[in-house]
Amino acid sequence: MISIACPHCQKRYRLDDKFAGKKAKCKGCGQVMSIKASPTADSTATLPSQDPLAANGPPAQNQPHTTPDDAAAVPPAETAAPITETTSTATPVSAVEPLAAGVPPAQGAATDNNFASVGSPGGQPGGAPHQPNREQASRGEASQILRGTTNHLQYEISQRPDFSIVKVEIPQGRKLYAEPSAMVSMTPSMHLEAGFKGGIGKTFGRLLGGESLIINTFTAQDGPGEVMFAGGAAGDVAYHRLEGNSLYLQRGAYMFNSEGVEVSGKWQGAKGFFSGEGLVLLKASGTGDIFFNSYGAIVPIDVTDGFIVDTGYVVAFEESLQYRVTVLPGLRTAGKIKSFFFGGEGLVCQFAGTGRVWVQTRQVKSFLSWAHNYRPAKSN
Amino acid sequence: MQAEIHDRPSFANIRVHLEPGEEIVAEADAMASMSSSIEMKTQWSGGFVNGILKRLFGGESMFVNRFSTPSGGDIVLTQAFPGDIQCLELNGNTMFLQPGAFIACESGVKLGLGWAGLRMFIAREGLFRLKVSGKGRIWFGAYGGIFQREIDSEYIVDTGHLVAYEPTIGIRVAMAGGLFSSFFSGEGLVTRVSGPGRIYMQSRSFDGLAAWTNSHLY
Amino acid sequence: MQSTYSGGVFSDTLADGRAGGEVELMPAGIAIRCPDGEFFVIPYRECQVEMGGYHGRMLFCRNPDRSLTIYSEDAQFRRDLSLAAAGMLDEQLAMGNRQRRSESRRSLFYAVAFVAATLVVVVAGYFAVRSGAKAAVLALPTSVDAKIGDAAMQSMTLEGPQVEDPVIVDAMQSIVDRLEPQAAVEGFQFKVHVVDSPMVNAFALPGGNIVVYTGLIRSATSAEQVAAVLAHEMAHVTLRHGLQRAGQSLGIWAGMSLLIGDVSGLMGAGVDLFQTASANQYSRQHENEADREGVRMLQAADIDPAAMTQLFAAINKEQGDLPEIFAWISTHPDDASRIAQVEALIQKLPPRDYRPIDVDWAAVQTQLSDLPANQPPGD
Numbered sequence: 001m002i003s004i005a006c007p008h009c010q011k012r013y014r015l016d017d018k019f020a021g022k023k024a025k026c027k028g029c030g031q032v033m034s035i036k037a038s039p040t041a042d043s044t045a046t047l048p049s050q051d052p053l054a055a056n057g058p059p060a061q062n063q064p065h066t067t068p069d070d071a072a073a074v075p076p077a078e079t080a081a082p083i084t085e086t087t088s089t090a091t092p093v094s095a096v097e098p099l100a101a102g103v104p105p106a107q108g109a110a111t112d113n114n115f116a117s118v119g120s121p122g123g124q125p126g127g128a129p130h131q132p133n134r135e136q137a138s139r140g141e142a143s144q145i146l147r148g149t150t151n152h153l154q155y156e157i158s159q160r161p162d163f164s165i166v167k168v169e170i171p172q173g174r175k176l177y178a179e180p181s182a183m184v185s186m187t188p189s190m191h192l193e194a195g196f197k198g199g200i201g202k203t204f205g206r207l208l209g210g211e212s213l214i215i216n217t218f219t220a221q222d223g224p225g226e227v228m229f230a231g232g233a234a235g236d237v238a239y240h241r242l243e244g245n246s247l248y249l250q251r252g253a254y255m256f257n258s259e260g261v262e263v264s265g266k267w268q269g270a271k272g273f274f275s276g277e278g279l280v281l282l283k284a285s286g287t288g289d290i291f292f293n294s295y296g297a298i299v300p301i302d303v304t305d306g307f308i309v310d311t312g313y314v315v316a317f318e319e320s321l322q323y324r325v326t327v328l329p330g331l332r333t334a335g336k337i338k339s340f341f342f343g344g345e346g347l348v349c350q351f352a353g354t355g356r357v358w359v360q361t362r363q364v365k366s367f368l369s370w371a372h373n374y375r376p377a378k379s380n
Numbered sequence: 381m382q383a384e385i386h387d388r389p390s391f392a393n394i395r396v397h398l399e400p401g402e403e404i405v406a407e408a409d410a411m412a413s414m415s416s417s418i419e420m421k422t423q424w425s426g427g428f429v430n431g432i433l434k435r436l437f438g439g440e441s442m443f444v445n446r447f448s449t450p451s452g453g454d455i456v457l458t459q460a461f462p463g464d465i466q467c468l469e470l471n472g473n474t475m476f477l478q479p480g481a482f483i484a485c486e487s488g489v490k491l492g493l494g495w496a497g498l499r500m501f502i503a504r505e506g507l508f509r510l511k512v513s514g515k516g517r518i519w520f521g522a523y524g525g526i527f528q529r530e531i532d533s534e535y536i537v538d539t540g541h542l543v544a545y546e547p548t549i550g551i552r553v554a555m556a557g558g559l560f561s562s563f564f565s566g567e568g569l570v571t572r573v574s575g576p577g578r579i580y581m582q583s584r585s586f587d588g589l590a591a592w593t594n595s596h597l598y
Numbered sequence: 599m600q601s602t603y604s605g606g607v608f609s610d611t612l613a614d615g616r617a618g619g620e621v622e623l624m625p626a627g628i629a630i631r632c633p634d635g636e637f638f639v640i641p642y643r644e645c646q647v648e649m650g651g652y653h654g655r656m657l658f659c660r661n662p663d664r665s666l667t668i669y670s671e672d673a674q675f676r677r678d679l680s681l682a683a684a685g686m687l688d689e690q691l692a693m694g695n696r697q698r699r700s701e702s703r704r705s706l707f708y709a710v711a712f713v714a715a716t717l718v719v720v721v722a723g724y725f726a727v728r729s730g731a732k733a734a735v736l737a738l739p740t741s742v743d744a745k746i747g748d749a750a751m752q753s754m755t756l757e758g759p760q761v762e763d764p765v766i767v768d769a770m771q772s773i774v775d776r777l778e779p780q781a782a783v784e785g786f787q788f789k790v791h792v793v794d795s796p797m798v799n800a801f802a803l804p805g806g807n808i809v810v811y812t813g814l815i816r817s818a819t820s821a822e823q824v825a826a827v828l829a830h831e832m833a834h835v836t837l838r839h840g841l842q843r844a845g846q847s848l849g850i851w852a853g854m855s856l857l858i859g860d861v862s863g864l865m866g867a868g869v870d871l872f873q874t875a876s877a878n879q880y881s882r883q884h885e886n887e888a889d890r891e892g893v894r895m896l897q898a899a900d901i902d903p904a905a906m907t908q909l910f911a912a913i914n915k916e917q918g919d920l921p922e923i924f925a926w927i928s929t930h931p932d933d934a935s936r937i938a939q940v941e942a943l944i945q946k947l948p949p950r951d952y953r954p955i956d957v958d959w960a961a962v963q964t965q966l967s968d969l970p971a972n973q974p975p976g977d
Binding site for chain 2: 023158159161162163164165181183184185186187188190191192193194230231232233234252367368371
């Protein structure tokens with residue numbers, strides 16, 4: 001016998017086990033509720049995926065393969081838990097495998113299955129996975145979906161590489177901290193709270209880092225929750241695992257992070273602050289997961305000796321790297337300079353040491369100057 | 381008629397092959413290229429008045445093109461912005477589309493313009509919406525990648541990210557959080573959708589792009 | 599009773615899971631016939647009824663395990679269903695109706711409250727923010743200005759090489775030293791940088807760095823005229839106009855963004871605005887304030903403020919075909935009225951014994967003529 005309470009009106013029921021995993025309408029308030037497989041004791045407090053993780057050893061470290069074995073994830077009806085995939089990597093580049101050609105139909109199906117809302121294993125109306133779309137067959141399907149599971153969350157990055165969106169699932173009681181306006185959609189079990197996280201100091205620091213003062217807290221209050229995040233520009237999303245170390249993020253790159261990670265603005269003195277586009281950085285430290293986005297594709301590069309990147313193209317880099325913002329004279333356009341604070345022309349970031357840099361394949365400045373020609377002109 | 385969507389999700393386009401006697405109806409601007417054996421007839425989209433209304437409020441052009449061929453031919457259809465295209469097969473049911481999303485449909489599909497209601501206006505989905513019904517396939521697109529979701533109970537979508545939805549979907553505009561949180565979170569208002577039914581969402585929004593661009597200008 | 603109602607069905611057995619169709623009320627239950635011929639029935643006694651849909655008026659009839667749903671928005675359907683089901687579903691229908699009505703009342707209330715609140719906040723907020731910004735900026739310690747200014751100095755491109763010639767540099771410094779004690783605010787360290795360029799321009803960065811172009815020095819016929827320019831620029835520093843401008847723009851934008859809820863652009867704009875804090879785009883009010891303060895400083899330092907108008911006149915005369923070079927005036931708005939205003943100010947000053955500045959101006963001009971940027975055009 002299953003003993004449950006309606007989450008909306010708390011009316012209690014005792015039901016036969018055969019109703020496990022199904023849905024019913026509460027006779028008290030008329031709302032739909034799912035009947036969990038086990039009695040009230042909350043089995044969703046920890047991610048069911050803990051087990052595969054424990055078997056694999058230390059959490060979510062770089063296993064350089066993404067598995068497109070979506071077929072294994074089907075069918076949703078049999079498991080009461082969200083679909084779990086093998087861990088994925090923080091290196092989109094190394095994970096790129098040329099299987100897109102053969103995979104699309106299955107991928108299409110699996111994608112849709114993965115949208116099974118958490119906690120509703122009973123299937124959905126019109127559950128048959130969208131055959132008509134397969135009939136129309138799409139060639140040149142998006143690059144494969146990046147999936148992963150960590151201590152804190154499960155994520156899935158899709159619509160890559162140009163319009164990447166991240167779907168994150170967290171168990172009840174857990175939180176996510178995100179950049180404002182990053183949320184695309186979420187289940188009603190998630191509660192959103194805006195806040196000046198980290199106190200005034202860190203908050204002000206973030207202001208200088210070009211990110212908003214506010215960091216939003218998403219809490220899965222009423223049950224396990226799911227949120228989707230996306231950036232504003234066309235580009236990709238990358239995932240990085242912090243293990244007590246830190247990551248520096250360029251302005252605008254920060255999206256969201258799990259618990260255990262602190263994000264603050266790094267005031268590296270007026271030097272970087274004023275060098276035009278320069279380097280205005282956010283610092284993320286702690287132990288946990290962080291996601292950041294880019295304008296353009298993301299290329300992770302492992303630096304061993306030295307490396308130079310135009311400042312507009314830097315997305316993020318590990319703290320183990322030393323960096324210096326300098327001018328590369330040949331890059332500066334000669335001639336009239338309209339304002340005394342030029343927009344970062346000819347500035348490069350010189351990295352030294354060992355660590356990883358994430359570089360993006362487009363930069364804002366170029367887009368703006370290109371677009372500027374098409375803006376309506378103000379008449380004097 | 382064979383139709384395939386290529387180069388998803390960033391620069392999606394539809395490659396159509398028509399046999400003699402087959403017909404496809406498309407937005408006036410959608411045609412990128414076509415074989416010389418294809419004939420094109422332009423007409424008001426749903427009639428004169430409807431056409432004008434669709435233009436003014438629906439973001440669609442006043443005209444649609446009917447493509448047919450006496451001997452067989454190919455057409456490539458696109459949209460104005462980078463993004464994804466989806467195909468949907470209607471079987472007597474109805475679907476509501478964001479203005480400007482419509483690209484093409486088979487001749488058995490009826491296109492109409494509907495009043496979306498103030499709710500949708502606040503939700504930044506426009507005052508009007510396109511209503512498609514009948515039997516046949518319809519192709520629509522959006523800025524960003526398009527993905528669908530079956531809604532059973534309730535779901536929350538950021539304003540500006542909803543591309544299409546069934547009439548069975550209930551829509552309410554709500555605050556993202558408490559009063560303080562809604563304003564300061566940067567999310568403002570959100571759309572609460574309730575099922576049963578299906579919604580199509582886009583992974584980017586023009587508002588988001590504008591905000592991002594603006595944040596780098598001064 | 600109508601024979602059929604327009605509606606649809608959700609069923610796992612259908613391709614894509616859904617179809618439109620004609621709904622019928624049969625003796626045993628609710629039925630629907632689809633265009634392709636499929637037929638579904640839900641017996642009345644098994645039926646669970648819900649309301650929903652876009653307008654809240656759509657009626658959903660579902661079977662117990664929710665694998666089949668028949669729906670219709672037809673108003674008549676609701677009424678006829680009650681009859682056809684012989685009262686079995688009335689309780690569910692009534693509950694649905696109640697919910698719908700309370701929901702629409704609630705949303706109307708929210709809509710009105712929202713609009714009213716927005717109006718209030720926008721109006722009040724705008725004014726609050728405007729006045730708050732200035733106060734906030736003035737409260738910042740002067741060390742902030744210095745940091746910003748020094749950083750800007752390091753990263754700027756100047757129009758030419760810095761001049762090291764001791765005659766010229768010392769001359770400039772002695773003018774500044776004469777004016778500095780008259781500065782309205784203590785704590786600023788004024789340092790002059792001379793740059794070799796034909797541009798007739800000078801500017802001050804927050805914190806006290808001042809850049810003077812040799813073009814300007816050359817156009818001046820006496821040290822007092824340069825002093826007038828320097829006094830004006832030092833006034834911008836002590837009055838903290840650069841920071842004020844940034845703070846004001848930031849403030850308004852901040853207010854609006856907070857209201858709209860989109861703070862992402864806000865922070866980006868804020869950072870960039872600090873960068874342009876000292877660009878040559880002071881507002882008219884700031885220019886007038888700097889003129890006034892400059893005249894006061896000159897007077898207090900026993901320098902004849904008439905030098906300012908003399909300089910204006912000298913530059914104006916030569917302005918002719920090369921407006922770009924004579925930037926000091928052209929970037930500062932409303933020249934004619936400014937000159938008039940400064941003259942009026944000077945008229946009102948009490949008489950005073952003016953001491954000339956102790957600088958060999960002829961020597962300065964000689965040194966200048968050796969510098970590359972000051973060769974006559976046509977070379």
